[in-house]
Amino acid sequence: MTGARLQAAVQAEPFVAEALQAALLEPAAGAVVTFTGYVRAASDGAAVTALELEHYPGMTERSLLSILQQASSRWPLLAATVVHRVGWLPLGEPIVWVGSCASHRGDAFAACEFVMDYLKTDAPFWKKEHGPDGARWVESRATDAQRARRW
Helix, strand or coil: CCCCEEEEEEECCCCCHHHHHHHHCCCCCCEEEEEEEECCCEECCEECCEEEEEECCCHHHHHHHHHHHHHHHHCCEEEEEEEEECEEEECCCEEEEEEEEECCHHHHHHHHHHHHHHHHHHCCEEEEEEECCEEEECCCCHHHHHHHHCC
């Protein structure tokens, strides 16, 4: 266990990235790195108009916090936050926000990317893409697992 301030939230409501970044900043910080993921217009060649995310309350938050703890044990972080949205999200809507704060940029960049890679493989979300041709469940991708294994 490290002394980093770690926070994870799952919510239906939109988030304000600028406010999350400001809340993440620590006095000893030399770098804050953030990532925001959005609902994109296409997936595997099919048009997407919305994404629907479901989760198991309690279990999902614990999983997100575990991923942050793993990142904090690998890099000397000062703070890290994940906010993941659930529910119905139309095209262009923000889905996830990840922020890492460290004394040095290399640690902040690596931790942020590590958290994103593990969110794709280990976080228990069920995703359904909606488009003009109907809806389909999103299955895990081999490329996501491959990215996570590099850590």
